[in-house]
Amino acid sequence: MYLVKYTIKRLLMLIPVILGVTLILYFVLELSPSNPALQILGADASAEQIAALEHEMGLDQPIIVQYVRYILGVLRLDFGSSWVSGYDVLDTFMLRLPDTLMLAFTATLWAVALGIPIGIYAAVKQYGVFDYGSMVLTMLLFSMPSFWLAILCQILFCLVLHWLPATGVGSLRHFILPALVLGANTLASMIRMSRTSMLDVLRQDYIRTARAKGASKAAAIVHHAVGNSLVPVITQIGISFAGCIGGAVVTESIFTIPGLGSMLINAVKARDVPVVMGTVILVAIIVGVINLVVDLVCAKVDPRIDLAA
Amino acid sequence: MEMDRSGALLEVEGLHVRYKTKSAEVYALNGLDLRVERGEKLGLVGETGAGKTTLALSILRLLPERVGEITAGSIRYEGEQLLEQSEAYMLGLRGRRISMIFQDPMTSLNPIKTVGEQILEVLDLHFPGLSKAEKLGRVARMLETVGIPASRGGDFPYQFSGGMKQRIVIAMALIGEPELLLADEPTTALDVTIQAQILEMMSRLREEYGTAVILITHDLGVVAEFCDRVAVVYGGRIVEQGSVEQVFARGMNHPYTEGLLGCIPELDSRAERLTPIPGQMADPTVQPKGCSFAERCGRCMEICRTRQPEPFESEGHSIMCHLYGPGEV
Numbered sequence: 088m089y090l091v092k093y094t095i096k097r098l099l100m101l102i103p104v105i106l107g108v109t110l111i112l113y114f115v116l117e118l119s120p121s122n123p124a125l126q127i128l129g130a131d132a133s134a135e136q137i138a139a140l141e142h143e144m145g146l147d148q149p150i151i152v153q154y155v156r157y158i159l160g161v162l163r164l165d166f167g168s169s170w171v172s173g174y175d176v177l178d179t180f181m182l183r184l185p186d187t188l189m190l191a192f193t194a195t196l197w198a199v200a201l202g203i204p205i206g207i208y209a210a211v212k213q214y215g216v217f218d219y220g221s222m223v224l225t226m227l228l229f230s231m232p233s234f235w236l237a238i239l240c241q242i243l244f245c246l247v248l249h250w251l252p253a254t255g256v257g258s259l260r261h262f263i264l265p266a267l268v269l270g271a272n273t274l275a276s277m278i279r280m281s282r283t284s285m286l287d288v289l290r291q292d293y294i295r296t297a298r299a300k301g302a303s304k305a306a307a308i309v310h311h312a313v314g315n316s317l318v319p320v321i322t323q324i325g326i327s328f329a330g331c332i333g334g335a336v337v338t339e340s341i342f343t344i345p346g347l348g349s350m351l352i353n354a355v356k357a358r359d360v361p362v363v364m365g366t367v368i369l370v371a372i373i374v375g376v377i378n379l380v381v382d383l384v385c386a387k388v389d390p391r392i393d394l395a396a
Numbered sequence: 397m398e399m400d401r402s403g404a405l406l407e408v409e410g411l412h413v414r415y416k417t418k419s420a421e422v423y424a425l426n427g428l429d430l431r432v433e434r435g436e437k438l439g440l441v442g443e444t445g446a447g448k449t450t451l452a453l454s455i456l457r458l459l460p461e462r463v464g465e466i467t468a469g470s471i472r473y474e475g476e477q478l479l480e481q482s483e484a485y486m487l488g489l490r491g492r493r494i495s496m497i498f499q500d501p502m503t504s505l506n507p508i509k510t511v512g513e514q515i516l517e518v519l520d521l522h523f524p525g526l527s528k529a530e531k532l533g534r535v536a537r538m539l540e541t542v543g544i545p546a547s548r549g550g551d552f553p554y555q556f557s558g559g560m561k562q563r564i565v566i567a568m569a570l571i572g573e574p575e576l577l578l579a580d581e582p583t584t585a586l587d588v589t590i591q592a593q594i595l596e597m598m599s600r601l602r603e604e605y606g607t608a609v610i611l612i613t614h615d616l617g618v619v620a621e622f623c624d625r626v627a628v629v630y631g632g633r634i635v636e637q638g639s640v641e642q643v644f645a646r647g648m649n650h651p652y653t654e655g656l657l658g659c660i661p662e663l664d665s666r667a668e669r670l671t672p673i674p675g676q677m678a679d680p681t682v683q684p685k686g687c688s689f690a691e692r693c694g695r696c697m698e699i700c701r702t703r704q705p706e707p708f709e710s711e712g713h714s715i716m717c718h719l720y721g722p723g724e725v
Contacts, residue, residue: 292504293505293506295504299490300495300517301487301491314508388508390552
């Protein structure tokens with residue numbers, strides 16, 4: 088029961104977060120020297136036409152009024168429509184969301200599935216060849232900019248080996264390279280986190296207790312160390328997944344994937360305020376929900392985390 | 397398996413253990429000899445760093461990997477040479493025939509598993525033939541035995557107080573019904589009233605199961621109350637051992653034991669100050685040519701700095717000191 092209560096509480100806490108995000112964003116965008124009415128009507132429009140449209144859009148009102156109107160619209164799930172295309176923001180967002188989610192999800196999935204075992208094994212075999220190898224790998228992955236890695240991958244897998252398509256969407260094969268590139272950073276942080284966490288857990292007294300009970304080294308690791316070492320790693324997975332959605336901006340434009348990232352970049356370039364605002368709010372909600380899921384999972388793994396408090 | 401029932405339960409002879417760290421080599425045990433009879437309660441006393449815990453971990457062969465190393469000596473348990481056994485043999489021994497209770501109950505339990513699961517694990521490891529229901533029944537009985545309601549088996553360690561956690565650790569150590577229990581300062585981390593309860597309980601359970609106990613402690617009061625025999629460790633050797641009466645009689649003692657006993661306040665004497673032992677614990681990174689206590693000893697002689705003393709024995713009371721040689725007494 089307290090789980091439901093906690094979930095509701097956390098979702099309600101998203102409201103001030105979103106108000107904060109929108110408030111900052113709205114006023115920053117307001118400062119930019121653009122005239123939406125002019126932008127929509129084009130350079131040939133007469134002064135009367137512009138004034139009429141401004142009135143229609145409410146742009147002649149004080150900014151506070153505009154902001155409150157916007158927020159009231161958001162509460163009714165009305166994010167307005169694009170100043171450029173005229174399409175509804177929410178519809179466009181929902182249209183582009185699946186590709187981005189798919190990309191972020193596959194990137195996080197492979198990074199987690201590979202990173203945690205590597206990190207744990209490196210910790211168990213500390214100072215071994217594998218351990219040093221994994222540390223060199225994480226250093227490389229951390230220090231390579233993703234656009235550079237993306238180009239290298241495109242050259243190798245598309246131009247040289249002809250294994251995978253270089254750009255676009257359409258099949259699962261199209262997602263392999265972008266997910267590889269986007270997940271590289273997550274892989275590095277997963278290896279690092281799980282290794283550090285595991286090393287810490289392996290030194291704990293309860294591991295020695297398990298050994299003194301007669302558990303083999305492997306059994307002590309599997310039954311006592313892994314679970315304990317995962318708690319900080321799970322938190323990191325949530326952060327990384329949110330990071331992947333943000334990082335998709337770069338990856339999507341390199342691989343020309345029509346996801347949220349490319350939508351956001353185009354909107355920023357075109358000063359398309361409703362699209363920028365809408366995308367940021369909706370992404371903020373998604374990230375908030377992910378964090379909530381992470382916290383619920385953490386509480387499931389570690390009984391000491393008391394959600395009711 | 398034919399076991400030698402006549403001999404001692406545990407015989408440690410000439411045990412040398414060395415810790416290798418990046419900065420130095422530490423000589424933790426330097427030829428330690430110890431005998432524990434069946435069902436005996438032996439107190440192992442000494443300062444921090446004397447090698448008490450190292451001895452316990454050596455017996456279980458659980459010294460920290462790559463750091464701790466047994467360089468010489470033998471450990472015989474029920475006639476079997478433990479140092480020559482396979483790891484598989486040791487797995488069957490740990491928790492079943494020899495158990496250990498660690499110093500800090502706060503950290504010796506896995507925080508994300510229920511205490512019931514953690515006690516059950518011993519049965520899963522050593523009694524695979526028992527049915528699940530039978531195992532759970534034993535866990536419940538064991539919890540009750542150490543004074544914890546069986547219904548709390550599903551609780552996590554953080555939901556218990558320190559004293560209760562130590563009871564759980566003891567339950568975990570005893571459920572395999574071992575012949576030998578290595579209790580490494582089981583009461584040090586607890587407050588005094590709880591200490592007494594835990595000791596009383598251990599004493600009762602020991603009677604019930606007939607388990608031999610090596611009680612590692614630096615608290616002579618605990619030893620006097622709980623043990624039959626005392627062994628005093630200094631610099632990785634047993635410098636004195638004997639029955640509690642022999643050692644505490646203050647008739648004939650190793651100068652180090654005299655120093656330890658001098659640190660206990662006596663109610664019936666009018667001494668206003670306790671007499672501390674001067675100086676520091678001997679540097680364990682150097683192996684002295686003579687007696688390791690020589691630097692701090694008030695009765696140090698020429699020979700003490702140059703030659704290792706041999707144990708002097710009288711009626712089971714053994715002292716390793718040049719003061720008590722064949723010529724002197």
